[in-house]
Amino acid sequence: MIVKKLREKKQWSQEQLSILSGISIRTIQRIESGNRASLESLKSLAAVFETDIETLQKEIIVIDKNTEEWKAKPWWLRFNLVGIRKRSELVFIENFCIVSALFNWLIGTFSEPKFLHFAPVLFICAYLCTWLIRKADKYKVW
Missing domain, CATH: 1.10.260.40 (lambda repressor-like DNA-binding domains)
Incomplete structure (x- = not known):
């Protein structure tokens, strides 16, 4: 790349x-x-x-948020990438949400039912991270 x-x-x-x-x-x-x-x-x-x-x-994976090219990206993409500088950070968040969701689902199923409520939310967060990564790749943010 x-x-x-x-x-x-x-x-x-x-x-x-x-x-x-x-x-x-x-x-x-x-x-x-x-x-x-x-x-x-x-x-x-x-x-x-x-x-x-x-x-x-090396891969260029850092977002330069001071360029005109960055400012030309859609506002919703820039808003969702606030605080994210590298693609790897977003991938980490995605993986963390998946692992946490699975953990909550397992604990909720076999031990504490109250943990079951968090699993769907975490799966949705993981999905949204995946979607955002795909959109950022499409707009060539990285």
């Missing part, structure tokens, strides 16, 4: 990057969609972008 960001920053098409790097367009498409790249492909891309291989292997 960082390859796509670097390519777009230089305003290159995939075809231009293919010519400059000597990598096929299909390989570039696979790398940009999140598939692993070979060491040779990483070396070629690092040379073209004048960076190191480690930089290419």
Whole structure:
């Protein structure tokens, strides 16, 4: 995904990057969609972008909330991502809600029935986190 960001920053098409790097367009498409790249492909891309291989292997996951691009996102998306800087934070919240819901459901079923009331709420929270992650991915927030 960082390859796509670097390519777009230089305003290159995939075809231009293919010519400059000597990598096929299909390989570039696979790398940009999140598939692993070979060491040779990483070396070629690092040379073209004048960076190191480690930089290419990292994912850009931090939201820069000071840009005009961020301000152009829908208000409801920006509102729901208040306090969230990284995709991994939202994934953590989602997983926490799922585990908590399962725990409450199990405890409520076998021990304390009052815990059963929390399970549906936590499952709904997990679903909303999943939905928000999907929408943020669609709007290319990360």
